[in-house]
Amino acid sequence: MLPFLLLLLLSALTPASAWIPVEDWESGNVTTSVGESGQCLCHVYLPETIFPVDRVQHMQQVSKDLILEVDIQLNKIEGYQGKLEVYLRELADLSLRVTMLESSADSYIKLDFEMLRIELREFEALVSQLKESLNSSSPVFNSLYTEIRNMTLIVNQLETYDKSNLQVIRIEFAKLQKKLEECQKEQEYIEPDIGNCNHTGILSISKPLVGQLNAHLSPGYQYGGWGKDSKPVRGTESMYWYGAYSGPYVHDFYQYADYEKLLLRSNSKYHDLAWSGFGNNYIVRGNTMYYQINNPFSMSKLNLTSSAKDYRVIPSASQKFSYSYSDNQNLDFAADETGLWVMYASEESKGKIVLAKIDEKSFGIEDAISTGVYKQRAGNAFMACGVMYVTRPVDVTTEEIFYAFDSKTREEKNLSIRFPKFQEKYFNLDYNPTDQKLYMYNNGYYVSYNVRFNKE
Structure with missing residues (x-):
């Protein structure tokens, strides 16, 4: 059985022109022995001019490269899976916050709505990035896009019911802005004490x-x-x-x-x-x-x-x-x-x-x-x-x-x-x-x- 497998290996790796008939092999190139379990062992010495060592080494290197590439792709898939789990948790959190807004829209201010819109835009960009990375057109991504668009529409609609609160917020923001401007002027310019050196530098x-x-x-x-x-x-x-x-x-x-x-x-x-x-x-x-x-x-x-x-x-x-x-x-x-x-x-x-x-x-x-x-x-x-x-x-x-x-x-x-x-x-x-x-x-x-x- 072993000589037959050896011949198959040689036939796959050695060109026809390199074959030498068995009867032409020198006696010094073939030895036999009995293994520990009583099996018959056959040892053949082939000089490098006959056996294609370089091709075997090349195949071994290609095999190693393929194994490494497979590991890299598996790691990417694991990473994408982790990202997807994070995105799904974030989407669930956004859904809960939108539901809360629907139940009591008048208790939220414009800043809440704006933060939601920003997060929705960021989430949509993350989904797009994940879709491109996986090079996939799965229905899961289409469903995510639909959910994001629906939540954006709900946020925009809810904001229209908050006009009274928004007017109060605008007034408070105007007061705060005025105070900040006054503080900035005080920081930028301090009236100098001309000619006075009562200081430490x-x-x-x-x-x-x-x-x-x-x-x-x-x-x-x-x-x-x-x-x-x-x-x-x-x-x-x-x-x-x-x-x-x-x-x-x-x-x-x-x-x-x-x-x-x-x-x-x-x-x-x-x-x-x-x-x-x-x-x-x-x-x-x-x-x-x-x-x-x-x-x-x-x-x-x-x-x-x-x-x-x-x-x-x-x-x-x-x-x-x-x-x-x-x-x-x-x-x-x-x-x-x-x-x-x-x-x-x-x-x-x-x-x-x-x-x-x-x-x-x-x-x-x-x-x-x-x-x-x-x-x-x-x-x-x-x-x-x-x-x-x-x-x-x-x-x-x-x-x-x-x-x-x-x-x-x-x-x-x-x-x-x-x-x-x-x-x-x-x-x-x-x-x-x-x-x-x-x-x-x-x-x-x-x-x-x-x-x-x-x-x-």
């Missing part, structure tokens, strides 16, 4: 208020700055300044009597700078513009009334270190409730920011303090109540105040005060103590923020 930054595109009305003017005088002379309290350029240099400047004229680009006062500046980290204080020049590398100032100008070299300041958004931002001027400041990095500080107080009368450095933050890590920095706050980008739409240094106590700390940006890059950020706002020139746009301090 910045608590949060508001959402950005975007004025408009720059006065040149061109997105090509990405560099620049805008804001208010941090110490206005009498009669110029409402004045705004603005400058914008296509590169990191500063060559002219505009003043507007108030915010409306800034937006309308009307009645501006033009200033042509005799000494071109760089870096865009300039400010206006006491009707004087403070900015950086590179020849010689120094801090410079221009009186906007008399056009008188002056400069001072800071021996330790270096041109090697700038903020991450732009080159040439070596000297960053800032003003707050405590006075006028300039921030820079030096070789001695190994690229870390040096905070220096400026004597406004002599236009010299009054005091210089080394801090612990690298300037090239920062997006920008500003001063508020004697504290230096340093920012960095989180992503293309978010900025973060991550470091603070108190000039009085010489203490530093890490922060995480995040606020949104209108555009990815900005080249001027300054705090103004007269209205306690941040002014940002954000890739060509006027942007401002309300600053909220921790009063506790």
Whole structure:
């Protein structure tokens, strides 16, 4: 019997041209023996040139693949069965809720009906998904669709009997909406305590208020700055300044009597700078513009009334270190409730920011303090109540105040005060103590923020 089965296997796997008659087999290729139970065993050795080993291996692999595919399909069917049981339970629950609505429709509000409609739509989508997954057109699915449509019609009909309740709900919703709007306004804007530093630092930054595109009305003017005088002379309290350029240099400047004229680009006062500046980290204080020049590398100032100008070299300041958004931002001027400041990095500080107080009368450095933050890590920095706050980008739409240094106590700390940006890059950020706002020139746009301090 065994030789016969062996011949059948060989006939199925071996081409006719590979057959060798039995009488031609060598005696060394066939051996016989008796098994433990007394059965006759026949052993045949076939060289690979005769027996198709590769075809046998291929059939074994195909068999394994088929078994795996069957297991996958069985698992899918089990999963679909579980989903169907869940859907049927949900359908039963919906049916019960619709029955309850039919019995006492006047005790339910519009929100109940709307929630039912949403759930019915979701259930219909789930049934469609299951039908496509099973690739079936079974009457069970048609019955489910019919049930869902019928329940949707009942819900729509029942809602029409609830008009009196709906009118009451609308009135209550209107009251609630008004309260929410009032609460939102209180959260978005808190009246600042101008000039008062009775707080422990910045608590949060508001959402950005975007004025408009720059006065040149061109997105090509990405560099620049805008804001208010941090110490206005009498009669110029409402004045705004603005400058914008296509590169990191500063060559002219505009003043507007108030915010409306800034937006309308009307009645501006033009200033042509005799000494071109760089870096865009300039400010206006006491009707004087403070900015950086590179020849010689120094801090410079221009009186906007008399056009008188002056400069001072800071021996330790270096041109090697700038903020991450732009080159040439070596000297960053800032003003707050405590006075006028300039921030820079030096070789001695190994690229870390040096905070220096400026004597406004002599236009010299009054005091210089080394801090612990690298300037090239920062997006920008500003001063508020004697504290230096340093920012960095989180992503293309978010900025973060991550470091603070108190000039009085010489203490530093890490922060995480995040606020949104209108555009990815900005080249001027300054705090103004007269209205306690941040002014940002954000890739060509006027942007401002309300600053909220921790009063506790």
